[in-house]
Amino acid sequence: MTCQQAQESLSLYLYGEMEFSLEEEFEQHTAHCALCADALAHERKWHVVMNDAQAGVPFDLLSQCRRELSRELEAESRSAPGPWGRFLESIRPTRWSMQLASAALLVCVGFSAAFMLQRWEPPSSGVMSKVRSIGRGPNGNVEIAVDEVHPRKVSGRADDPSVLRYLIEASRDADDPGLRAESVDWLNKSTGPDVRDALLYSLEHDPNTGIRSKALEGLGRFSNDQIARRSLVSVLEHDQDPAIRGQAIDLLVPGRNAIPNSPQIAGKLQEVMASEPDGYVRQRAQRALQVMNASYETY
């Protein structure tokens, strides 16, 4: 492999898109050619830069899209002819054949309905069912185990324990960030230790920055609570996102009239001033230390 061939294959190699034999040649070439090895290292670097520059999807966009799609699909289903409509359309061609087919159809429907009514109880509306297993039952009958989910609506005030229970459960739904965001919004309108714990859980565990930010907003009401404050300090130390760390500082030191006398918090903020890589977070820490009349540095 020549240097030109190797350098034209840099990205293909990094993407794993080279043929096996060429990949071998490429690796042998770069192992011995410093120029091409440098070019490969350089290529790797700009790939990393591009990874960093990936546009983020706003956190509630997915749930918004899903809701809208669901509405659109509902409207489509209502307007589109169903299987029954399609069948009737398909037998429309001539008048006499229509009459003949309809008569035959009526006879079939009559027989089928009589048969079904004897053997089958229709599921109540809205029930989702799934067959779990099929086996042989007594007297040689088929025996089917069915899991049924009965959807129901629960409504009430957000602080009603029967409603709150579901909001807390939804705020931990691993698959649906939209559902988590909505439930955290509702939890933010409620109060009590269960709500505080649920918001703290979201703050510490939710992978979505937007939801952690919402949980922090709701925790504003608990900023004097010792459990919440311990959690805020932990977030300040460990959260990956500078906006969240900055927001945690704002909650720990909300304003001059609401400062709990806490040398530990001042100490933490001084540590932030010394080690925090992000300028925005350092700026929030500096403001908080000013409010606390504390120095910016540890001595």
Added chain:
Amino acid sequence: MAERNDESALIRAAQGGDADAFERLVRSYDQSVLRLAMNLLRSPEDARDVYQEAFLRVFRNLHSFRFDCSFSTWLYRIVSNLCLDQLRKRKVRKEEPASLVTSEGQLDRFEFVAEERADVDPQRRLMSAQINSRVSEVLGSLTARERLVFEMRHYQGMRLRSIGEALGTTEEAAKNCLFRATQKMRAALGDFV
């Protein structure tokens, strides 16, 4: 293999009118579809339009899906056509960056990402803003097709063969397109990395 069988079963159920199966099918792809549209179009509104239209087309035409290609190829063919239409329509691809609202006002999400990951290298941190601006510029200078192929390969991790199928072209053509895109990237980002 089991996953593919599950997916085939889901598709067949959805073709038979099972709404729950259709929803599960949508949910197994919709995050990547939205991410691709958002990356390409850099506009939540346009990405949302592409998402809606793509899945509505899937819904309307699923009965005609005959398993002669994979479902993902079929879906990405729809999505990529919609994205290409959008990109060609407006030509100008520089959109407002995805941003985050904080107590300090609106902050650029790109800056957060770059700063967060660059904390061990102060020089790189200083350059991050310039790099982001250069990245936007160079992405904007690619043709719609180059951009799409690059996004599908670099961010979605799709194989060139699947990209070719999704774009209705050959693997070789997709490879050439990617080659041109990466050459432009390399040239534009050369002095920054």
